[in-house]
Amino acid sequence: MRKWSPVEILVFLVALACIIPVALIFLTAFKPDSEIIQFNGFFPHEWTLTHFREVLGRPEEIPIFRWLFNSVFISSSVTLLVLTVDSMAAYALSRLNLRGGKWIFAIILATMMVPGQILLVPVYLILSKLHWLDTPWALIVPAGAGAFGVFLLHQFFKGIPRELEEAAMIDGCSSWEIYWRIMLPLSKPALATLAIFTFIGSWNSFTEPLVFLDSVENYTLPVGIALFQSSYANEYGLTLAASVICTLPIIVIFLLFHKHIIKGIATAGLKE
Amino acid sequence: MTYRLRLLAILHLALSLCILSVTSCDRSSSTVHSPVKLRFWNGFTGPDGRTMLALVKQFNESNPDIYVTMQRMDWGLYYNKLFVAGIGGRAPEVFVVHADSLARFTRANFVRPVDDLVGKNGIVDPSDFDENVWHATERDGKHWAVPLDIHLLGMFYNRAMFRKAGIVDAKGEPKPPTNREEFIDDLRKLKGINGPDSWGFVYTWQRTNVYTAIRQNGGDMFNADHTKTTINSPQNVEALQWCADLVLKEKLAPAPQDFDAWVGFLQGKVGIAFEGIYMLPDLRKQDGKLDYAAAPVPLLFKQPAAWANSHSLCLRANLSGPELEAAKRFVKFLSDHTLDWAAAGQIPVRKSLRASERFQHMNEQREFAKEIPYAAYFPAVPYNFEYMTEYEYGIEKALRGSQTPQQALDSAAVKITRIMNRFNGDSGATP
Amino acid sequence: MTRGRRRSAWNYLFLAPYLSIFLVFLVIPLLFGLWISFQEYELARKAGDVPQFIGLRNYNDALHDDYFWKALWVTTKFVIFSVPITIISALLISVGIESIRGKREQAYRVAIFLPTMITISVAGILWRWFYNSEFGVFNAILPVKVPWLLTPNWAMTSTIIMTLWWTVGGPVVILLAGLKQIPEAYYEAASIDGAVGWRKFFFVTLPLLRNVLLFVTVISVIGAWQIFGQPFIMTAGGPERGTLVLVLYIYAQAFNNFHMGYGAAMSWLLFLIIVVFSVIQFRVMRER
Numbered sequence: 002m003r004k005w006s007p008v009e010i011l012v013f014l015v016a017l018a019c020i021i022p023v024a025l026i027f028l029t030a031f032k033p034d035s036e037i038i039q040f041n042g043f044f045p046h047e048w049t050l051t052h053f054r055e056v057l058g059r060p061e062e063i064p065i066f067r068w069l070f071n072s073v074f075i076s077s078s079v080t081l082l083v084l085t086v087d088s089m090a091a092y093a094l095s096r097l098n099l100r101g102g103k104w105i106f107a108i109i110l111a112t113m114m115v116p117g118q119i120l121l122v123p124v125y126l127i128l129s130k131l132h133w134l135d136t137p138w139a140l141i142v143p144a145g146a147g148a149f150g151v152f153l154l155h156q157f158f159k160g161i162p163r164e165l166e167e168a169a170m171i172d173g174c175s176s177w178e179i180y181w182r183i184m185l186p187l188s189k190p191a192l193a194t195l196a197i198f199t200f201i202g203s204w205n206s207f208t209e210p211l212v213f214l215d216s217v218e219n220y221t222l223p224v225g226i227a228l229f230q231s232s233y234a235n236e237y238g239l240t241l242a243a244s245v246i247c248t249l250p251i252i253v254i255f256l257l258f259h260k261h262i263i264k265g266i267a268t269a270g271l272k273e
Numbered sequence: 274m275t276y277r278l279r280l281l282a283i284l285h286l287a288l289s290l291c292i293l294s295v296t297s298c299d300r301s302s303s304t305v306h307s308p309v310k311l312r313f314w315n316g317f318t319g320p321d322g323r324t325m326l327a328l329v330k331q332f333n334e335s336n337p338d339i340y341v342t343m344q345r346m347d348w349g350l351y352y353n354k355l356f357v358a359g360i361g362g363r364a365p366e367v368f369v370v371h372a373d374s375l376a377r378f379t380r381a382n383f384v385r386p387v388d389d390l391v392g393k394n395g396i397v398d399p400s401d402f403d404e405n406v407w408h409a410t411e412r413d414g415k416h417w418a419v420p421l422d423i424h425l426l427g428m429f430y431n432r433a434m435f436r437k438a439g440i441v442d443a444k445g446e447p448k449p450p451t452n453r454e455e456f457i458d459d460l461r462k463l464k465g466i467n468g469p470d471s472w473g474f475v476y477t478w479q480r481t482n483v484y485t486a487i488r489q490n491g492g493d494m495f496n497a498d499h500t501k502t503t504i505n506s507p508q509n510v511e512a513l514q515w516c517a518d519l520v521l522k523e524k525l526a527p528a529p530q531d532f533d534a535w536v537g538f539l540q541g542k543v544g545i546a547f548e549g550i551y552m553l554p555d556l557r558k559q560d561g562k563l564d565y566a567a568a569p570v571p572l573l574f575k576q577p578a579a580w581a582n583s584h585s586l587c588l589r590a591n592l593s594g595p596e597l598e599a600a601k602r603f604v605k606f607l608s609d610h611t612l613d614w615a616a617a618g619q620i621p622v623r624k625s626l627r628a629s630e631r632f633q634h635m636n637e638q639r640e641f642a643k644e645i646p647y648a649a650y651f652p653a654v655p656y657n658f659e660y661m662t663e664y665e666y667g668i669e670k671a672l673r674g675s676q677t678p679q680q681a682l683d684s685a686a687v688k689i690t691r692i693m694n695r696f697n698g699d700s701g702a703t704p
Numbered sequence: 705m706t707r708g709r710r711r712s713a714w715n716y717l718f719l720a721p722y723l724s725i726f727l728v729f730l731v732i733p734l735l736f737g738l739w740i741s742f743q744e745y746e747l748a749r750k751a752g753d754v755p756q757f758i759g760l761r762n763y764n765d766a767l768h769d770d771y772f773w774k775a776l777w778v779t780t781k782f783v784i785f786s787v788p789i790t791i792i793s794a795l796l797i798s799v800g801i802e803s804i805r806g807k808r809e810q811a812y813r814v815a816i817f818l819p820t821m822i823t824i825s826v827a828g829i830l831w832r833w834f835y836n837s838e839f840g841v842f843n844a845i846l847p848v849k850v851p852w853l854l855t856p857n858w859a860m861t862s863t864i865i866m867t868l869w870w871t872v873g874g875p876v877v878i879l880l881a882g883l884k885q886i887p888e889a890y891y892e893a894a895s896i897d898g899a900v901g902w903r904k905f906f907f908v909t910l911p912l913l914r915n916v917l918l919f920v921t922v923i924s925v926i927g928a929w930q931i932f933g934q935p936f937i938m939t940a941g942g943p944e945r946g947t948l949v950l951v952l953y954i955y956a957q958a959f960n961n962f963h964m965g966y967g968a969a970m971s972w973l974l975f976l977i978i979v980v981f982s983v984i985q986f987r988v989m990r991e992r
Contacts, residue, residue, distance in 0.1 A: 009808070012800040016815035019869065023818055025841070026830055034558070038540060040844035061326060086722040093718035105719070112730055116930050116978055118951050119971040122958050123733035123740060129361055143729040151722065176715055205823045207933050208951075212959055215354045215363070217344055227825035227937060228318075228346055237833055244826040255821045259814050266817075266874060267881030353960055360747055470849070528854070536838045659961055669944055673855075 026248060030241040037237050052242035065246055067218050068225035075137050075221060076203040079144040083199045084192060087150030092180045094151070095158040096166070106155065113148045117208070125212060139213040140221070144203060150195050157191035158184060194265035197258070204251065222247045308340040309599040312365035314355060315584070316348035320554035324617035332606050339599040341367075352658070359383040364589045367600050370418060372409040372583040373651040379417050380655040385588040386415040396605040401623045409650045410585050418585035419604055422611060422619040424549045425648060426481050426580040427641040428571065429556065432564040434471075434544045438462040449568040450545075456571045460525040463544035471542040474519070474526045475534035476672065480661070481580040482547050483668045485570055486512040488578035488649040494664065495652050502689040504664060505682035512574065513671050513678035521674045529672045539563060550641045553618035567637035569644050581648035583622065620645070656696045663688040741969035747962035755965070762969035772970060774945055775953040776977075778860070782949060783928040786864045791921055793868060794875035799905065801876070802883045813880065817873035824870075828937030831866045835938070853939055856946025863934050863947055870934075871927070875920045882916030883909070918989045922982055929978050950974050 005013070021043075029037060030052055032045040056063055093099060094106045124143055125134075133139045161184065169179050185192070210224045220228065226240070226247055255262060317325045322345050329343045344365070346354065352374065358364050364383050378384050390396050397419055399407050410418040428449060435447035440459050442448040450456040460473030476482050487493065492508035495501065503509070520526045527534070538546045539555065541563055547570055556565055570579045586604045588597070607614070611621040612631055620638050621627055627642060654660065667685035670676040676684075741762055745755040766772045801812050819827065834841045835852035843849050852862045886909065894908045910917075932951040935941055941948030941956075950970070958967025 006803070008800050009804050012797065012804065012812050015797055015800075016812045019816050019819050019873075022830055022834070022869065023822065025834075026826070035562075038536065038839045040839060040841050059323075062322060086725060089718045090722035093715060097715045097718065099715060099719070105723070109726065112726075112734075114926075114979060114982065115730070115734065116926065116971075116975060118930055118932070118954065119737060119968075119975045120730065120733045121955075122964050122968045122971065123737035124729060125959075126740070126964065127728070127733060127736065134357075134361065135363070142725060145722070145725040146729040148726075148730075176718070180718070201821070207824045208955075212955075215358055217346055223823040223825045226823070226829065228350065240829055241833075244829060248822060248826055251821050251823070252818070255818065256814070259817070263813060263817060263877050266877045349960075356962065357747070528851075536836070540838065542838075662956075666945065669942070673944065675944060 023248075023252075026241055026244050030238065030245045032238065034236075034238050037241075052238040053245075055239055056242045056246065063243065064218050065222075065225065065243060068220050068222045069246070069250070071137065071219060072204060072221040072223075075140050076200050078137070078141045079203040080196050080199045082141060082145045083147070083150050084196055086145050087195065088154050088185060088188075088192065089180065091151050091154035091158055092184050095155045096179075096184070097176060106151075109148045109151055113152065121208065121212060128213060134213055135215040135219055137219070140203075140206075140209055143209075144199075150199065153195055154188065154191055157188050161187050193261060197262050197265045201262075308338050309595050311339060311341045311367055311596065311599055311603060313341050313343045313367045313603070314351070314358075314365040315343070315345050315369035316351040317345050317369075318347050319551075321551060321614075321617045321619070324614060328607060328610055328613060331610075332603060336602065336606075339602065341603055356381070359589075366589050366592060366596055367603060368587050368589075369421070369584050370587050372418075372420065372585050373653050374657055375410060375417055375585065375587075376412060376653040376655040377657060378587065379412055383590045384417050385590045385592050386417055387419060387588065388416050390601055391416065391419070396601050397608050397623070401625050403622070403624065403645055403648075405648055405650075406583060406622050406645065409583055409653070412653065418587045419608055420583040420585050420622045421607060422614060423581055423583045423622050423645060423648060424551050424619055425641045425644045426485055426547050426549055426570060427637075427644065428545060428568045429538065429548055429552070429565055429637075430545045430568065431538070431541060431543065432566050433541065434463055434466055435459075438466050438544070447566070449566070450571045451569075452571055453573045456545075456573060457523070457525070459544070460519075460523075464525060466544070467542055470527075471544075472525075472527055472537070473544045475537055475543050475546055476516075476520075476526060476529045477534045477538070477546050477548050479529055479668050479672060480665050481549070483513060483516050483672075484651065485547065485578060485580045485649065486516050486573060488580070489572065489574035489576055491575055493652065494660070495654065499652060499654050502660070502686050502693065504667070504689060505679070505686040510678050510682055513668060513682065515573070516668075517671045517674065517678055520672055529669065550620055550638060551618045553637055567640040569640060577644070577647045578649040579644040579647065581644070581650055583650075584619075656692050659692045659696075660689045663692070737968045738972065740965050741972050743965045745963075745965035745968070747964055758965075762966050763973070765966065766970050766973060771945070771948075771953060772950075775948050775950045778945070778947060779929060779931065779949045779951075781860060782864065782931055783925060785860075786867050786931075787921065787924045787928050789864060790868050790872055790924055791875060791917070794872050794879055794920070795917070797872065798876045798879035798883060799909065801880060813877065816876050819870050820873040822870070824933035825937055827866070827870050828934055831862075831869075832938045835862050854943060856944050859939050859943060859947045863931075863938065866938070867928075867931070867934055871924075875924065878920050879913065879916060882913050886912045914989070918986070921989070922985055925981060925985065926978055929974065929981070 025043065028043055028045060031048045031050070033047055033049045033051065036045060036047065056065060060066065090109075094102050094109075099105070120143075128134050128139045128143075133142075165183055165187075166179055169183055174182070205223065206221075207223045207227070210221045211227070214220055214224065217225070217228070226243055313329065315322075315325065325345075326343060329341050333339070333341055345351070348371075355364070355368060355370075356378070359378070359381060360383075370378055370384075375384070387396075391399055399416075402420065406420055406423055407416075410416055410420055430447070430449050432447040435441065435449075436445075438459070440448055440462055450459050456474075463471075463473030465471055487509050490508045490512040492503065492506050492512060494504050496503055520528060534543070535546065535548065535552070535555075537543045538548075539559060550567075556563060569577075586607060588600050588604070592600060608623065611619070611623060612626050612629065615621045615626075615632070615635060615638055618638075620642050621632065626632060632642075633639060651657065651661075663685045667681040671678040671681040740755075742757060742759055743755045744758045744761075746753070797816060801809055801816075804812065822830075832853070837843055837849065837851055837854055840852065842852060851858050853859045890908050890912065891904060894904050899907060930951055931949050932955065935947040935949055935952055936955075939947045941952050951974070954967050954970045954974070957963045957970065
């Protein structure tokens with residue numbers, strides 16, 4: 002083992018400070034109520050499964066699996082939608098020399114400045130006219146309007162050498178075939194980055210589901226848990242158990258794919 | 274795209290189609306022969322929600338021709354969602370509204386009056402209710418809801434702390450205060466009795482605690498016909514001053530800490546808290562580790578008063594035909610079963626039920642029920658959420674000492690007047 | 705020959721799916737929102753009332769609404785404190801991690817990024833419990849009792865600390881990637897010139913990291929202006945409106961009180977503020 006430099010010790014402490022709160026969700030969920038109310042150390046003196054039993058054992062009252070399912074469904078739908086429409090648009094804008102394409106791209110880019118909040122009220126009213134409120138569509142389709150993916154893929158496509166495309170064209174490939182057989186396979190890293198971003202963004206989004214969904218069984222996990230909090234304000238044990246169930250899948254995914262996720266975020270940041 | 278990605282996409286599409294077909298199946302199954310479906314919305318999210326779910330289940334089992342589905346969410350969000358659903362034409366058939374929030378919903382025209390449904394042979398008999406309680410759901414000469422319960426503000430006190438401080442009667446039993454002198458005296462004795470951060474009294478829900486003081490002092494939020502706010506009246510300022518002095522001058526209560534204050538009571542660090550009867554399940558959860566009892570709020574000012582509110586059962590506007598018949602049966606069932614409901618920390622509003630043997634054994638509820646004759650409901654105005662924000666902001670500033678009660682209530686009055694003008698202006702007439 | 709084919713109308717079909725969503729859920733809402741902001745658009749209106757065109761009254765109301773100004777002030781405070789703290793911490797952490805090589809570097813990166821993966825409601829609930837004055841973790845560990853969420857200033861401080869924990873991972877990862885792009889040769893050159901430690905950091909690392917830093921800062925500022933979840937869950941805007949940030953106030957006006965027009969007008973004001981801020985930032989940081 003190498004020796005620990007003073008800098009590393011500092012970094013280690015910071016890393017610890019980041020992890021401990023997350024670890025506490027897990028540890029405290031196994032504490033009995035009395036130990037939660039009087040904090041007595043990080044580890045439970047007496048391990049209990051009561052809170053989990055309560056959270057999982059009352060599907061009528063706490064439809065936590067419904068929420069999990071909704072979250073997975075909505076986030077993966079959004080990811081699929083964004084990958085499809087954004088890659089097509091980015092391809093057209095970067096490669097097909099469309100008349101007015103430059104303008105369209107500029108307008109799309111300009112909307113990246115628009116904060117999501119400003120759209121909340123009008124999108125809400127539009128969704129209400131479409132009768133999409135309180136359905137998953139209210140969260141899936143509007144999420145496809147973001148400009149970030151188009152921008153990211155546009156930059157990536159621009160970097161792919163023209164030669165491949167021209168060769169394919171001589172072979173008589175249509176632009177659709179070029180898109181599908183050349184551009185997409187070549188841009189797997191960029192697509193993966195976009196997919197990760199979109200999935201996380203959708204999974205963690207809070208304001209939109211809070212406003213657009215009415216029925217408890219249609220909620221996503223973040224909104225479901227928040228609801229839970231205000232109702233069971235005194236029942237931290239229950240709330241923490243629910244949080245564990247909510248957080249565990251994401252942490253597992255994160256630990257499995259952390260290399261991709263971190264690399265994706267890093268490349269997105271540098272693609273300025 | 275890679276094989277795996279494509280597989281994932283296909284799986285996903287299949288999943289989506291499944292969901293679509295499930296949802297459409299749901300719609301087509303509501304044929305003529307299936308039971309009448311009722312949606313029942315409320316904000317019962319805590320232990321009371323569990324009790325209500327059990328009641329709904331019981332109703333469904335004994336009424337196979339009706340199927341009630343219950344949905345609940347936290348009250349704050351609930352009102353917002355209920356309103357939006359009502360506007361969008363998606364209002365549930367039966368829903369719960371607090372008596373003091375009713376005006377907002379009747380104004381938007383999505384509650385059905387119940388005058389033709391009640392009476393000697395109706396779903397409930399108005400004469401079985403206390404007059405002030407029944408009146409709380411009345412507006413524009415009509416009755417809009419059937420009160421399910423009444424939750425009053427009462428006094429919970431820690432018997433162990435009372436004993437330790439020597440606040441006992443001749444028999445050595447803890448003796449709760451009944452007037453201002455006893456109250457102040459007890460607070461002095463209780464302060465610090467269980468360690469340096471223990472107190473005689475804390476403000477748990479400031480809104481209800483201060484309103485009780487205001488009403489005991491003869492004040493209120495608006496004049497009789499709700500055309501003008503009286504929030505900064507001399508009585509109100511005086512009441513709030515007394516409440517603030519308790520913290521700032523007398524140092525007999527800690528700086529307001531909202532929710533944590535209640536936890537302090539649970540932890541046995543607080544002698545007295547004025548809270549709603551709905552806190553009972555929370556107290557019972559302490560498994561005998563907390564020796565508590567209930568009593569009416571002491572007389573702190575001129576006249577007895579205790580904040581109260583009623584969960585009221587409403588029907589959707591224009592409800593008719595089989596759905597109305599089903600809803601009537603359901604409302605009657607709930608009203609008839611309010612003793613089960615009360616066990617979860619509520620007080621039945623029907624006098625006949627309160628006279629029952631079973632109710633006499635509900636100690637805390639029985640104590641709080643003594644306050645019914647002087648129950649103090651917040652005035653029912655359609656802008657109740659808006660003015661409540663200003664009222665709470667005002668009393669918070671006063672209790673924290675960042676403004677004097679006069680200043681705080683004066684600025685609340687200005688804001689509330691503006692809210693009233695806005696409300697009355699855009700609707701063209703005084704509601 | 706290829707020109708003609710490339711320009712065929714058919715190629716526009718590639719754009720069609722995205723553009724239709726873009727139009728319906730971004731462009732139209734933007735204009736619709738502007739239109740609503742000129743109306744008395746009340747969701748809670750009396751049956752039969754229709755929205756009234758009232759010109760700039762909503763904007764005028766906002767400028768005369770001291771709660772709007774209070775919310776703006778609270779949000780400004782948050783941006784002014786939270787962004788520099790987050791960015792400087794991220795910079796220090798990333799430089800620290802960069803100096804460590806091998807397996808452990810990876811582990812630190814994962815650890816510091818982990819909180820970002822926690823959804824806001826779980827994170828908010830968790831920290832609300834940490835901060836609880838009676839049975840919270842912090843007050844149990846610390847020798848003094850801190851009123852974390854109980855006074856306006858402490859509540860703002862607590863929100864900033866929690867936000868630091870929750871959001872520092874993103875900037876760290878991006879800055880780390882930026883650091884890795886700086887060729888070793890620059891440092892070597894600087895060493896030959898006699899630069900060590902802090903001097904290296906200020907004269908080599910910082911200038912070369914400028915663009916990445918600018919990007920990270922702008923993104924953080926835009927995000928900070930839109931803070932919502934943290935106060936929504938931890939403090940509900942209190943105490944004494946001390947954490948009632950703009951978006952929370954807009955949310956309350958639009959979706960609790962149903963003043964849609966007023967909410968839309970305030971959203972537009974927030975948008976203007978963000979645009980002005982971002983432009984200034986680009987100007988200032990580019991010029992340096």
